[in-house]
Amino acid sequence: MFNVLISRLGQAVLVMLVVSAVSFVMFRYVGDPVATMSRENASVEEKAELRRSLGLDQPLVVQYGHFLSRTLRGDLGISYRNQRPVTELIAERLPATLELVIIATILSLALGIPLGVLCALKPHGIAARLVQALSLIGISTPTFVTGIVLILVFAVSLGWLPSFGRGQVVDLGWWSTGFLTISGLKSLLLPGITLALYQLTLIMRLVRAEMIDVLSSDYIRFAKARGLPARYIHFRLALRNALMPVITVTGLQIGSLIAFAIVTETVFQWPGMGLLFIQAVSFVDIPVMAAYLLFVGLLFVLINTVVDILYAVVDPRLRARSA
């Protein structure tokens, strides 16, 4: 057990070091910070002085060390474009993205689980076939196309819902939320649905596969033989067990959703981290890019590591295998 913990944590630290090294290399070699920061007609001496004061004349390893210690203290540099600390920018944008991801997760679970169960219980029924066909279309339709179609129908033609921005937000301390106003909730709807559809197919397919698996197991056949009511067997006995992996995958997917929200945020001009990042990419705003990479990398590593460790705690067989 202890070994698993150590090896997982070791791996996590290693991955984070790699990610931070990539960030560092971006910082250091992509574009010349001296050229960006000095005056246009700065003399060679002035530039050398700036180079020295930024520590750019020191050996690479030392510079990387400085970079790491700065990063650990939460200092991620200053955005070239906005001229504000990157940490501040990210903290400001974080609530918008997280609220979007939460809504999308809730929507996709609320729709995906019933549809998946339906497909598993009557795999040859018309409804199940229809759902299967739709899910293939869902996989083949890029998120931005879904978003554009939703905007065309509900914002441009019908005029029911706003097509961009967050609407009115309420500040709770540093967290600005759109959950508390009507316009905020209305604005959440279209981007939430768009992001949820990306996740929906995955959850539906997973629930279906797990349900079919569980339904053919011995304890379910025994329950049927005992004459228990079908509802009880399907929803109390089978679904509960089928949902375990679904919960894990949903958790693991939160990282992907945050990254994938980049597309949804672009379509709906949603002022989240994704939009910040994509603007940074088109303006070659290296500090923001590097910080976003570090942040999302950390999130992924944290989620993966926690899931791995929890699995080892719950399932002793995994412990034996990796030891």
Add this chain to the structure above:
Amino acid sequence: MKTLASTPGLFVRLGAPLSVIVAAIVALFLVACALLASWIAPYDPTDLASFDLINAELPPAFTTDGDPSFLLGTDNQGRDLLSAMLYGARVSIAIGGGAVLLAATLGVTLGLLAGYFGGRVDALIMRIGDVILSFPTILLALLVSGIARAIFPGAATAEWAPIILICAIAIHEWVQYARTVRAATMVETAKDYVRAAKVIGLPPRRIMLRHILPNVMSPVLVISTINLAAAVLTEATLSFLGVGMPPTYPSLGTLIRIGNEFVFSGIWWIALFPALALVILVLSVNIVGDWLRDRFNPKLRVKR
């Protein structure tokens, strides 16, 4: 071309359901149209002299205000949308195909090395793959194109865009090939014919390329179909986000991006027709790919 045309017949003999045959025909038709773009397109969208701002934003020919000489209408610069789509599809397919080719070459090579030598080589390659797979495609691709943009100055970015895109997509996709080939190679390496080849002293390079490779290629071909669909989607997404193909040389994704700016003014066709073409192309390739996977290698069903 002859092999392309006889493919549907092949599907019939393999007992494919009607939907798969239809999908295969649609996919081949779209690919053929895209490849023949410069011959069948009514106008040449890359030729600046062929379009005129006076014709900008004309609706499709079948609507009331449509101009019969532009079947699907025109875009914001007066380009014929159908021609732009045909050329755009060619760009999309070329980049998707290029990415799959690069990913397959890289993945098969590394998978062979990992599976044949095992030990440290294996651990190194596979750990790198694990790390890459733990990030979503779109993030890695954005990162690669972001770095490339920073390295190449403005003008060169447009020129290098296809290459950058191919690399950005392949950096994620090679891992799946490597995993598949590694597993198959391990199975083959333990078999008698490979051990015999080792005993008579053949060099590892020859054993891997001449003896093992032909026996591990079939799953590679099967996953390539689905990966092609995924690569086309990723390219479209990157172009839509504005870090892919430039508007002067648009792919389907770029066309949708351009169209997206006009959606609010009720000009729906510029975004909608390229989107429709993209979805139909990817959907038909996915249907064929799904069926191929189930037909030839049920073990490959990965959760998606």
